[in-house]
Amino acid sequence: MTEYRWVLPSVLLGDGSDGRPAKRSTRDWIVDTVMFLAACGLTYLSLSDLAGDPRPLQMIEQVAGALSCAAVWLRRRWPFGLALVTTVVSSFLMLVGGAAVVGLFTVAVHRPFKFSGPIVLLSLVTLVPYVMLRPDRELGFWGAIVLGVAIVLTVFAWGVVVRARRQLVWSLRQRADIAAEEAKRLERERIAREMHDVLAHRLSMLSLHAGALEFRPDASSGEIARAAGAIRDSAHQALQDLREVIGVLRHPGADPDSPVPDRPQPTLGDLPALVEECGHAGMDVTLSTPGFDVPLATSAGGERRPAADPDVPQGLGRNVYRIVQEALTNARKHAGGAPVTVTVTGGQDDGVTVEVRNPLGGRQPMRLPGAGAGLIGLNERAELAGGRLQHGKTAEGDFLLRAWLPWTP
Structure with a gap:
């Protein structure tokens, strides 16, 4: 029984198999554009909350917000690094929050829990200094904490669901591919077994005719000619069967997608x-x-x-x-x-x-x-x-x- 071990390819999650970034598809460009616009939208909505801040702080916020939004385009290459930096910076800068949300979602999709889990925990921890530095008069301290926790967990859960769905689709495709290859292998074995039976029969007939010539040196010229003709026909048929066996055995390396060659099968008749x-x-x-x-x-x-x-x-x-x-x-x-x-x-x-x-x-x-x-x-x-x-x-x-x-x- 053949055993298969499946390893989730990094290219499925946006990375190349050799560690280099995978080439973005049209769908990837659309998704990245949506993520960039989402980060920019959240950053724009937060601009009104900077009205009471000093002018230098507003300039720092705007520069940091613009850089963080631009860094969203690097989320496929460095999802963990983007999430880590934006999460830490968003604990004291408001306009980085949009990019931090996108970074959290990205690391949940592109990395396993051993990487995304610490980012979630860090996001929850950084809520405390952020709420303390920028208190919300309407929600209060605990209200702002509860809202922040809800946002973090919702974004993280969404990313985990997307990752799980990708893994499921990929595993189903792998199962289908393996099942197809297994079916082809079994079919090749069946055809090779059929050809083996035919080839053994042909060779035994060839040996039988040759043995008759060996033990009948006094046979007439007509009998010798018939036996020689039978040997020639049996050898020719054996060579044809052998070519078909070799063709079946060579078939996997030639064109895996082409149909497996077959031959007419005998019946009771x-x-x-x-x-x-x-x-x-x-x-x-x-x-x-x-x-x-x-x-x-x-x-x-x-x-x-x-x-x-x-x-x-x-x-x-x-x-x-x-x-x-x-x-x-x-x-x-x-x-x-x-x-x-x-x-x-x-x-x-x-x-x-x-x-x-x-x-x-x-x-x-x-x-x-x-x-x-x-x-x-x-x-x-x-x-x-x-x-x-x-x-x-x-x-x-x-x-x-x-x-x-x-x-x-």
């Missing part, structure tokens, strides 16, 4: 062709499909119709085909020359049962490398389809592979 191909390679295979509209085909030949039972789900037919294909490949490897019986039975109510039986031994087992991965893959395929698979020696001395698959539309 392709079983006769599979059995006939094995018959041409010298295997003695008998196919029996009672209850299904699938033509009978044996190594001795038989009538064939192009379509399988249309009621059989495509996924079920594909799984049945792959199980039979791998079972025949194993029979060629370990019981060369032994007759093989393939039986497919079942229906919508009982599911589908696949049995592949062959005597143990045989004339000449094929010396092909293998580590039992084929049977492991078949067991995984059956479990993924909701079924089960068993294999082993029977009391009669045969090797039996039995798989049951549910009838899932």
